[in-house]
Amino acid sequence: MSLNKYNQIYREISNDIQEGRYxxxxxLPSEHRLVETFDVSRETVRKALNLLQENGFxxxxxxxxxxxxxxxxxxxxVSHLTSFKEIQQLKTKRYTTLAxxxxxxxxxxxxxxxxxxxxxxxxxxxxxxxxxxxxxxTHIVDRDYFTVEMFPGLSTKIAEDSIYEYIEKKLGLTxxxxxxxxxxxxxxxxxxxxxxxxxxxxxxxxxxxxxxxDARPFQYNISKHLASEFKFVEFSRRFHGE
Amino acid sequence: MSLNKYNQIYREISNDIQEGRYxxxxxLPSEHRLVETFDVSRETVRKALNLLQENGFxxxxxxxxxxxxxxxxxxxxVSHLTSFKEIQQLKTKRYTTLAxxxxxxxxxxxxxxxxxxxxxxxxxxxxxxxxxxxxxxTHIVDRDYFTVEMFPGLSTKIAEDSIYEYIEKKLGLTxxxxxxxxxxxxxxxxxxxxxxxxxxxxxxxxxxxxxxxDARPFQYNISKHLASEFKFVEFSRRFHGE
DNA sequence: GAGTGGTCTAGACCACTTG
DNA sequence: AAGTGGTCTAGACCACTCC
Numbered sequence: 001m002s003l004n005k006y007n008q009i010y011r012e013i014s015n016d017i018q019e020g021r022y023x024x025x026x027x028l029p030s031e032h033r034l035v036e037t038f039d040v041s042r043e044t045v046r047k048a049l050n051l052l053q054e055n056g057f058x059x060x061x062x063x064x065x066x067x068x069x070x071x072x073x074x075x076x077x078v079s080h081l082t083s084f085k086e087i088q089q090l091k092t093k094r095y096t097t098l099a100x101x102x103x104x105x106x107x108x109x110x111x112x113x114x115x116x117x118x119x120x121x122x123x124x125x126x127x128x129x130x131x132x133x134x135x136x137x138t139h140i141v142d143r144d145y146f147t148v149e150m151f152p153g154l155s156t157k158i159a160e161d162s163i164y165e166y167i168e169k170k171l172g173l174t175x176x177x178x179x180x181x182x183x184x185x186x187x188x189x190x191x192x193x194x195x196x197x198x199x200x201x202x203x204x205x206x207x208x209x210x211x212x213x214d215a216r217p218f219q220y221n222i223s224k225h226l227a228s229e230f231k232f233v234e235f236s237r238r239f240h241g242e
Numbered sequence: 243m244s245l246n247k248y249n250q251i252y253r254e255i256s257n258d259i260q261e262g263r264y265x266x267x268x269x270l271p272s273e274h275r276l277v278e279t280f281d282v283s284r285e286t287v288r289k290a291l292n293l294l295q296e297n298g299f300x301x302x303x304x305x306x307x308x309x310x311x312x313x314x315x316x317x318x319x320v321s322h323l324t325s326f327k328e329i330q331q332l333k334t335k336r337y338t339t340l341a342x343x344x345x346x347x348x349x350x351x352x353x354x355x356x357x358x359x360x361x362x363x364x365x366x367x368x369x370x371x372x373x374x375x376x377x378x379x380t381h382i383v384d385r386d387y388f389t390v391e392m393f394p395g396l397s398t399k400i401a402e403d404s405i406y407e408y409i410e411k412k413l414g415l416t417x418x419x420x421x422x423x424x425x426x427x428x429x430x431x432x433x434x435x436x437x438x439x440x441x442x443x444x445x446x447x448x449x450x451x452x453x454x455x456d457a458r459p460f461q462y463n464i465s466k467h468l469a470s471e472f473k474f475v476e477f478s479r480r481f482h483g484e
Numbered sequence: 485g486a487g488t489g490g491t492c493t494a495g496a497c498c499a500c501t502t503g
Numbered sequence: 504a505a506g507t508g509g510t511c512t513a514g515a516c517c518a519c520t521c522c
Contacts, residue, residue: 004491025457030507041493043285046508054296055481059418059457062508063501069419069457176301177311180476184426184446184469202444202469204426215267215301215309227444232424234476238417239297246510272488283512288489304489305520 005040009048017057020072028058028066056235095132095139099156100194102128104148113145113220116209124148128159131194139229141194141203145220167218176213182206182232185224195226204230247282251290259299262314270300270308298477337374337381341398344370346390355387355462358451366390370401373436380437381471387462409460418455424448426469437468446472 016022029037034045049066052058057070107114108121119125125145132140144163146154151171158166167173187201195203203224210219258264271279276287291308294300299312349356350363361367367387374382386405388396393413400408409415429443437445445466452461 006491032507042495044492047491049508056419056421059453059455060508061456061501062499063506065507067457069453174482175480177298177477177479179298180474180478182424182472182474182476184442184444184472186442200428200444202426202442211301211311213301214303214306215311227426230424230426232422232474234422234424235419236422237419240416248510274488284514286511289510291489302489303520304518305487307488 005038006044006047006051009034009038009040009045010051013048013052014055014057017052017068017070018072022068024068024071026068027064028068030065054237095134097160098131098133099159100129100131102126102154102156102159107147110145116220117145117147117217119147126151126154128154129194130159137226138195138197139226141191141224143222143224146218150216150218173218174213175218176211176215178208178210180206180208184227187224191224197226199226199228202227204232206232247280248286248289248293251276251280251282251287252293255290255294256297256299259294259310259312260314264310266310266313268310269306270310272307296479337376339402340373340375341401342371342373344368344396344398344401349389352387358462359387359389359459361389368393368396370396372401379468381468383433383436383466385464385466388460392458392460415460416455417460418453418457420450420452422448422450424474433466439468441468441470444469446474 013022013028022028028034028049031042031045031049034049035042038045049058049060052066053060057068058066059069060066103126104124105127106121107117107119107123107125110125110127113119113125114121114123117125125147128142128144128146130142130144131138132142148154151167164175168175183205185203185205187195187197187203191203192201204227206221206223206225208219208221208223209217210221212218255264255270264270270276270291273284273287273291276291277284280287291300291302294308295302299310300308301311302308345368346366347369348363349359349361349365349367352367352369355361355367356363356365359367367389370384370386370388372384372386373380374384390396393409406417410417425447427445427447429437429439429445433445434443446469448463448465448467450461450463450465451459452463454460
């Protein structure tokens with residue numbers, strides 16, 4: 001949807017880059033040209049270009065122009081340093097999801113969850129445990145916590161489809177930001193069972209707290225990945241604020 | 243330095259938040275008020291607020307205002323989910339750095355480096371190996387590669403101080419962005435020796451390619467962390483571009 | 485209805501790069 | 504000197520929230 005102009009321009013140019021109509025090291029048309037071709041003001045063009053820059057598509061250079069730094073031919077390369085944030089999702093392996101448990105508990109059972117979601121001991125929370133399998137092997141075990149109050153209709157059906165789609169499309173909530181933390185841990189006995197594994201008994205643990213656009217914490221997630229299968233990719237820009 | 247107004251406003255407000263003059267869940271003065279107090283236009287105020295939002299300080303809400311989501315009292319908490327990007331550096335443990343090797347090689351010796359930095363086989367590159375120690379224990383082993391041409395004056399002295407400061411202050415170059423990749427790997431025999439470890443024989447491997455603001459790749463870095471000591475923290479926003 | 489943030493405009497001046 | 508991006512302005516209209 002997103003009716004605003006700078007998002008449309010962003011989409012159009014980012015598609016052009018991803019589909020190879022602009023290649024790495026190409027220079028985009030100047031802001032002045034883009035103003036003409038899209039028939040918008042310069043600040044609007046600049047908002048689109050800033051989005052492209054934040055998301056790792058281009059690098060703007062004073063006096064020179066906007067240079068494409070994203071290499072679409074690398075899109076499906078696994079081998080080396082992969083590039084780009086939005087694409088990550090697409091590249092992900094296909095997993096089948098199996099909901100192992102979906103139960104309500106009083107929040108006091110899980111002090112970390114209580115703290116992260118700002119709950120009282122007696123508030124009720126869902127605990128959802130899911131296995132993510134790839135070619136018969138469990139690669140990921142997800143443990144999610146939601147407050148029952150905010151998410152009364154949670155079901156294993158939803159849990160095995162897309163929870164986020166349900167949240168945004170059905171509940172009309174908007175997910176805004178999250179804090180993530182990645183660590184390396186030995187498997188617990190329970191995990192040793194959930195991963196019907198043969199390899200080394202270590203996992204990459206990703207803990208995150210997900211917030212809505214009204215800043216309410218909505219979800220506490222602990223995602224355990226088979227350490228040998230885990231890869232995290234990030235594009236980041238250096239902050240020059242001084 | 244940065245003489246522009248929105249950066250000054252960003253700095254001022256972010257300091258106010260970090261030093262507790264605004265607390266979590268406080269609402270900042272409205273854009274209209276900020277226009278008056280800083281005597282700038284509204285778009286300028288908005289640029290500062292957008293920066294604060296991208297960096298995890300505030301959440302803007304239509305019709306309501308800008309709410310502080312950053313909790314300064316968590317600044318030095320190690321226990322739980324830590325927050326914020328810029329702060330990460332400050333929180334880092336104190337390490338002593340020991341340069342173990344600094345040598346020039348033809349780029350063809352390191353095909354990955356050659357590819358990432360876009361070099362020819364005969365181009366010369368520095369290989370720099372550094373140990374980062376904390377309380378006598380080696381926690382990190384860094385392997386860095388720079389082209390000799392771009393960084394002729396590299397020395398172990400610089401390598402044990404701050405390379406980035408040298409690059410930006412002395413060479414007048416500006417670091418702009420990087421691609422990172424995190425994986426967990428079994429220690430090689432060499433690493434087993436370098437880390438006089440007791441825990442699990444695994445390392446967190448962070449591979450990155452660092453680019454300058456003219457988009458030239460400048461540095462290839464492989465940073466191996468004692469897996470049991472490794473923690474990566476990220477604040478991220480969900481993209482709603484449709 | 486009053487106040488908030490979101491988008492967009494037309495124009496200005498500046499700093500940097502390239503010929 | 505011409506062309507590029509970086510910053511800033513003053514004003515407009517809209518959508519949302521809260522009373």
